[in-house]
Each structure stands twice: as C-alpha cells, then as structure tokens.
Amino acid sequence: MVKATLEGPGIRLSAAELLAQRESRLPTSRHRPASRRPGALPAKPAGAGMDLREIRAFAEGDDARRIDPAATARTGIPHIRSFHEDRDDTVLLVADFRPPMLWGTGNALRSVRGARMLARQGWQALARGAAIAAIAFDAAGTALVPGGAGAPHMARIAQMLAGRHDHALDAITEPTGAGATLSQALIQATRLAPSGSEVLLATGVEGIAPEDEPALARLARRRRVRLLLALDPLDTAPPARALPIHAGALHRMARLQPVDTHALAARLRALNVSLDVIAHDAG
Incomplete structure (x- = not known):
C-alpha cells in the first residue's frame, strides 16, 4: 500500500518534468572569458581581466602586494x-x-516543488550563459553534479535529482541510517561553488536548524545565497480546529500556526542569506 501511494502524481519526481521547466532558448555562443572554466565571465570586454579600476586608500584585508608606490x-x-x-x-x-x-497536502510534495523551482532557476542561468552545478541530499546520503553548461548538462542534473528523489522516497520505508545533514551538504557546497557564485537552496520551514547556521554563514561569505522556501497549504493556512499530534510516545491535540516567514527572513539576513518563498500554487 505504501509503495503504491508513493507512485502518485506530484510524489515521484521525473527528469522529464524538470527539463520541461525550460522557459527560453539557450545562447548559441558565449563571450569567451580569460578562464576556460564554465561560469567564469569577464567583468569587462576581452583583454580587460586585469585592467586598472582605481587607486584607493589601503584598507584592512587588502593585498599588500598591490600597494602603489607613487600614490x-x-x-x-x-x-x-x-x-x-x-x-x-x-x-x-x-x-x-x-x-x-517528503510530504504535502497540495498537488505535489514540498521536495518536488522545490526541485521544479531549482530547475527553472537552472534553465534561467543557462540562458544567460552561466554554468550550473547541483547537490541533492537526503536520508540516504548525497549526490552531486559538478559545474557545466548547456542543455546536456542540465539533463544530467535532472537525472541526478530524479534518481536521488527516488532514493529518498525509498528510504522512508527502508531506512538506511542517519543520512546527510544540511551542514554536511553546505560544506560540500562551499567546495563546489567558487567565490562570487550564487547558491540556491530549496528546503522547508524545518530545513535550517541552529546547528546549521555556522556552515550557512561560511557559505554566504563569498557567495550570494538564496533560500527557496517550499511552503505547503498547511504551512500558510492551517485548519482552525485542533489536530492530533503524534511524536513517539507523545500524543496531544494542538492548533497549527501559519509559518512566520518574516521571522525566518530576519534570521537569514543575519547570515547574509536572502529568502524566496515558493507559494503552494507556484510549484
């Protein structure tokens, strides 16, 4: 019965639906940067990679090797x-x-809607000539695809996300251990995402625990980090009546409160992380 339930629409994630999130054509050519690594773009036209921008007063943290003797x-x-x-x-x-x-009361699981949003963002990045990479983590571990560009690379990412999501669903009925933590995934992200890049994390309300904040802050020091918050209808408009809550041996009746996204946004701002809310009708 559980296996059959996990095959319903909005529960299984397919590579095809992630590829279908594409909204625009990819560029046929790109401006070649000084670096051959995908994603490295020149700040000015070719040949200007080390052009002088300004001479300014020395500040703490500046490279002393760039001191201008004349000035x-x-x-x-x-x-x-x-x-x-x-x-x-x-x-x-x-x-x-x-x-x-891996749950939801709307037309798709939080995880599925988060993956769809990531795919849309990935396609948009490719359309402007950027490189994309991906990490997925669950109760069974992590998987990653290094940076690359083009539709074939997006297809590899879509296959990885769909396969990892299948593993995550299977782990519900066949637990494999403690699995990966967010902090571990963020450490991998710090290694995979170069300075100056953008990191998009699709998670839920419970996704960021206090013990994850140091790793998230380190990641955000030299990167633009955005948290894509996948909200369920139950998160935004819970029923007014009390509901039974079961947590191990604890059983009680309680009323659910709407998610306070303002408090979460303030908490993330302190870590230099921005918040984008994925409404339940947007995924």
Whole structure:
C-alpha cells in the first residue's frame, strides 16, 4: 500500500518534468572569458581581466602586494591598485530531500516543488550563459553534479535529482541510517561553488536548524545565497480546529500556526542569506 501511494502524481519526481521547466532558448555562443572554466565571465570586454579600476586608500584585508608606490609616496598614506577581475557566474542548485520535505497536502510534495523551482532557476542561468552545478541530499546520503553548461548538462542534473528523489522516497520505508545533514551538504557546497557564485537552496520551514547556521554563514561569505522556501497549504493556512499530534510516545491535540516567514527572513539576513518563498500554487 505504501509503495503504491508513493507512485502518485506530484510524489515521484521525473527528469522529464524538470527539463520541461525550460522557459527560453539557450545562447548559441558565449563571450569567451580569460578562464576556460564554465561560469567564469569577464567583468569587462576581452583583454580587460586585469585592467586598472582605481587607486584607493589601503584598507584592512587588502593585498599588500598591490600597494602603489607613487600614490603612497605622494599622499603619505598607503594606497593600492584595484583591478577589474573575472567574476564567476556559476549557480549551484541544492535540493533538500530529507523526510520533512517528503510530504504535502497540495498537488505535489514540498521536495518536488522545490526541485521544479531549482530547475527553472537552472534553465534561467543557462540562458544567460552561466554554468550550473547541483547537490541533492537526503536520508540516504548525497549526490552531486559538478559545474557545466548547456542543455546536456542540465539533463544530467535532472537525472541526478530524479534518481536521488527516488532514493529518498525509498528510504522512508527502508531506512538506511542517519543520512546527510544540511551542514554536511553546505560544506560540500562551499567546495563546489567558487567565490562570487550564487547558491540556491530549496528546503522547508524545518530545513535550517541552529546547528546549521555556522556552515550557512561560511557559505554566504563569498557567495550570494538564496533560500527557496517550499511552503505547503498547511504551512500558510492551517485548519482552525485542533489536530492530533503524534511524536513517539507523545500524543496531544494542538492548533497549527501559519509559518512566520518574516521571522525566518530576519534570521537569514543575519547570515547574509536572502529568502524566496515558493507559494503552494507556484510549484
């Protein structure tokens, strides 16, 4: 009965539906940056990767090797040369398939809706010429696809996400151990996403525990991190009546409260992370 239930629409995640999230054509050519690594884009036209941007006063954390002797001698204050450098247009998609994401009262599980949103963001990144990479983690472990570009690469990511989601669903009825934590996935993300890149994490209300915050803050120091919050109808408009709550040996009646996204957004801002809410009718 459980296996049959897990085959319903909006429960299984298919690579085809992730590929169907594509909204625009991919570019046929890209401006070649100084680096050959996918996602590395020049901040200015070709040949300007180390062009002088400005000479300014030295600040804590600046590279002392870039001190400008002439400006320093003229002003009596240490000055450095600041250059235009290649920035990195890589987008890392991180999908949370842990048990709290594997449920839903709407037309799809939280995990499925989160993966669809990640796929849409991935296609949009490819359309502007960026590189994309992906990590998925669940109760059975993690899987990743390194950075790359183009529709074939997106197909590899879609296959990985769909396969990992299947593993996550199977782990509900066949537990395999403690599995991966968010902190472990974030450590992998820090290694996989270069400085200056963007990281999109699709998770639920319970996704960020206090013990995960240090790893999330480290990830966000040199990267743009956005949390895509997949909300269920029960999260936004819970029934007014009391519901039975079961947690191990604990049984009680309680009323559910709507999710306070403002409090979560404030908590994430302190970590330099932005919040995007995926409404239950948007996935």
